Amino acid sequence: MLTSVLIANRGEIACRVIRTARRLGLHTVAVYSDADADALHVRSADEAVYIGPSPVRESYLVGEKIITAALETGAEAIHPGYGFLSENAEFAQAVIDAGLVWIGPKPGSILAMGLKDAAKKKMQDAGVPTTPGYLGDDQSLARLRQEAEAIGYPVLIKAVAGGGGKGMRKVDAPVDFADALQSCQREAAASFGNDQVLLEKWVTNPRHIEVQIFGDSHGNVVHLFERDCSLQRRHQKVIEEAPAPGMDPETREAICKAAVRAARAVDYQGAGTIEFIADGSEGLRADRIWFMEMNTRLQVEHPVTEEITGQDLVEWQLRVASGEPLPLRQEELSIDGWAIEARLYSEDPSHDFLPSIGKLETLSFGPGCRIDTGVTEGAEISPFYDPMIAKVIATGTDREAARCKLAQALRHSTIWPLRTNAGFLVKALEHTDFAMARLDTGLIAREGDALMPATHPPAEKLAEAAASLATAGGLAGFRLNAPVCIESAFLLDRQEVSIAFTPHKRAGAIAEAEDTIIAHDGQVWHLARWRVHGKSGAAPSDGSITSPMPGRVTAVAVATGDRVIARQKLLTLEAMKMEHTLVAPFEGVVAELNVSEGGQVSEGTLLVQIDRKDDN
Structure with missing residues (x-):
């Protein structure tokens, strides 16, 4: 060792x-x-x-x-x-x-599986089923258009060096092919330095099934069964589980044996994953599952495999790298129970999942789950890296037990002041199609609005929090023969709201609380008293354009005094390796401009103030 x-x-x-x-x-x-x-x-x-x-x-x-x-x-x-x-x-x-x-695997194995077209050809030679398509060197528009016609629309254009959904375009009709191809090639060249593409038949009801494989330096290769990673947003995995719902023993044997053949074809050592695309329109069938690509590393979602097999895959990696044979033979591996993993990110679903950057002042996870994390309370989520907070993994005797346990843990997680996708994950886990295992990779895109978490806490939670703040501030009233009902203004996440509530009875010392947080179903809101020490707080104007996160201003498109129209571009902010365009909320005049190109800004900084302007 x-x-x-x-x-x-x-x-x-x-x-x-x-x-x-x-x-x-x-x-x-x-x-x-x-x-x-x-x-x-x-x-x-x-x-x-x-x-x-x-x-x-x-x-x-x-x-x-x-x-x-x-x-x-x-x-x-x-x-x-x-x-x-x-x-x-x-x-x-x-x-x-x-x-x-x-x-990790030999460098030659990494190279062999690094380009999608070469990997696909190698898999075909190894007898691994591959999606119908075109892998040729002739990249002319005429040849690619001809091949697309032969495959039959819809087709998928994919960058041979691609990954993470980049350099991919679905084309539904011949008239759209040329534009989609050019767009795909430009993105592939910019992202990977290689504009070569391949074509594949578009699978109408796709499921993402992958098999965990392991090889050693003694010629042994085993699989540790499959995972289903179909729940994706913009080609990025959101929730993963093992085993795959609806996988019968015969289909499992076929896909897992194909994965082992794929690994042997490249003399694979260490941990790897063979990813397949399945046509789930008639359930999972061996003749409708095709090789997609190989990941020559340990996967983010490896914990669900560990949970159903009882194996530590990192320990296997260390032992294999030490020259030891695989810890177990294929016949010694089995599936026990069900595991589901959710990727908990510091991001705001209500604002197109923009990363939420800053300090994790409160970080508390719900009970009953395995938590794989790299942060603790008080840590900073940086704009330089992936904003993952944790992987939350639930295990149960069956899928329903694991699903309910995971939803419950996320529902009772409290993370503040950063926004997270916890509420979104709860909604996804409780969506009827997910609960009934009616899965495909387009579920989130199709049901997006239904998966969005609430923008306001429940009325009873809001009233309870308001009552506590009102009592702490000495605002409780008195009325004979009836409870007092007060309607007062508060700031809910910096927006003014009017809340009707019954103040609590005051007893003992009164806390001087000026704000509180409300946690519900994985969502957290900030509630503040409208009046602080007798002075009215300043509610943010709907013309105040503030920075959604720390970042750098890369472009400023307006100047003080400019007349702007609704949705007009004001400036561009770069954060988390992405550009975000901020626009005018309505027609008006730029009353304040507090930034310049190249400047760094913090989250919540007032960047631009737009005042409404009458036409007269």
């Missing part, structure tokens, strides 16, 4: 690897950037090495710094986690060339 390991990653996956490594007696080394100097993974490791500024291209994506850190600390091996450099064959080879152990 190895004696020490450096984890070339951050956040929850770094904490996850450290946890198992330390249990096995390995010395652990973390790496960190400026933004992560006090992060949980740094505090959890035996030692930590600084590798540079916060942007990933100056720290976590600089392989030379990571290898140097391993050599200087005497670490024997490097575990890449997922993301960052985990599927970078050049980095894997550099680790090996430096005399270190790479905890």
Whole structure:
């Protein structure tokens, strides 16, 4: 067994690897950037090495710094986690060339599965079923249009080097093909430096089924059954589960054996995932499940497989990297129970899931679930990295038990002041189609409005909180023979609301509370007294344009005194590697402009003030 390991990653996956490594007696080394100097993974490791500024291209994506850190600390091996450099064959080879152990597949295996067209051809040669399509080198519009006609519309255009939904376009009719192809090629070139595409038949009722596989250096390959990752938003997984609902033993055997053949075809070692697309229109059938791609690393959703098999996949990785054979043979692996995982993010569903950045002043999870996290209460969610707070994993004897347990844990989680998708996840878990396992990858897009959490807390919760604040502020009234009912103004998440309530009876000392938080179904709201120390608070005007998160102003399109119309672009803000355009809420005049191009702003900063203007 190895004696020490450096984890070339951050956040929850770094904490996850450290946890198992330390249990096995390995010395652990973390790496960190400026933004992560006090992060949980740094505090959890035996030692930590600084590798540079916060942007990933100056720290976590600089392989030379990571290898140097391993050599200087005497670490024997490097575990890449997922993301960052985990599927970078050049980095894997550099680790090996430096005399270190790479905890992952051979660089050649990574390369073999890195391009979708080459991987698909290799799978066809290995007898793995693949989606009907075109993989040719002729990338001319005429040839691609001809192949699309032969496949039959709708078709899917995919970048051969793509991932995460980038460089993908569905085309429903021939008239749309040329424009979709050009758009796909531009995005692929910008994202991956490769504009080559392949074509596939569009699956009308798609389900995303993947199989966890494991290989060792002794020629052994096993599968640890399947996961269903069909619940996705913009091609990003939201909720994952194992096993897959509706998977009969014959279909499971067929898909899992195909996954093992795929792994053997590339001489695979370590943890990997074979992803399949299934046509679920007639249930899961072996003749309607096709290879999609391979992920040559540990997956974000690996905990659900651990929960149903009772195995620690990180321990398997460490043992295989140490030269040991796989811990178990195929016949020794079995499924016990059901597990469902939800990815809890610091993001605001009511504002197109924009990341919510800042300090986690309150962080409390509901009971009964496994929590894989890389943050603690008081930590900062940074604009530099993925805004994941935790993976919440529920296990039950069956799917319904796991589903209810997970919804309950999310419902009773309290996270403040940052916005989260907890309420959205509860809605998704309780949606009839999900509860009945009527799954496909388009469910969230189709049912989006129905999955949006409430924008206001329930009336009774609001009245109860208002009564507490009113009593604390000495606003309680008195009336003979009847309870007092007061209607007063408060600020609910900085918006003025009028609330009718019955004040509590005052007893003992009166707290001087000026605000409180209301938690319900995973959602949290801030309620503040309208009058503080006898002075009226200033309710935000609906013409106040504030920053939704910390970021950098990349463009300013107006000046003070400009006349603007509704939805006119005011400025562009860059945060979390995305650009966000802020627009005028109505026709008016720019009364204040408090930013300039290139400036940094904090969340809640007043950027622009628009005053209404009469035409006269």
